[in-house]
Amino acid sequence: MPDSDDDKISDLEAALWLDDPRFARALGKGRPRRPREYRRGRAWFALAIALAAVVTGAVLPQGLLLAAGLVMTALAVNLFGSDRERRIQPPRS
Template identity: 50%
Template sequence: MPQSEHERLVDLAARLEREDPGFARAMRAGRPARPREYRRTGPWWGLALGMVLLGTGIALAQGLLIAAGLVLVGMAAQLVDPDPARRGRQGPGRR
């Protein structure tokens, strides 16, 4: 027997509260915030820190700093640009 619409909405609200409580509170207050999936401040800070490490390594001619900067920039760039399949986009050449 199918659930009523009210039960489905209550279930959806409870699941949303568990997954992202900040977003659920903002929706109740009438001031929606971006969901967690679209908050990307951490990767941008990682990208900036990686660029600083890379620049410092080049200025001081330190291979370890250069390598650490390159690794951190690569990791942060991967996090800044999310997986295209998750966002509904398809890669080049796919239709």
């Protein structure tokens, strides 16, 4: 016997709450916000700090600061990737 639509909708709702509770809460209030995949505030902040370290390391003859800034830049750029999906486990009955 196939599941009813209500069961499927409740499963989707449970998965949404597990994946991004802030988005689900805002959606329930009628004021949706960006899903987690599109929130990039921390990534921009990390990139700005990393680029500041690169510029400072290049202006001042500081090789260690320059190298650390380059590594931090690579890590910050990785935060922009959209493939940061978490696997959602279906709720157990």
